[in-house]
Amino acid sequence: MDEEKRITLRLPADLHAWLAAQARSARRSLNSEIVYRLEVERAAVADAESP
Numbered sequence: 001m002d003e004e005k006r007i008t009l010r011l012p013a014d015l016h017a018w019l020a021a022q023a024r025s026a027r028r029s030l031n032s033e034i035v036y037r038l039e040v041e042r043a044a045v046a047d048a049e050s051p
Contacts, residue, residue: 009034019033019034020033
């Protein structure tokens with residue numbers, strides 16, 4: 001990433017807890033876990049859209 005943007009994100013408590021647990025098990029920060037999952041999803045969508 002060349003440039004980073006900061007956002008405020010509101011999550012339901014149960015989703016936050018689940019993401020935090022996933023981040024711990026992957027030895028990532030919560031922020032890194034969210035970015036990782038968004039990038040994986042973006043790649044999957046791009047693959048699905050390519051001819």
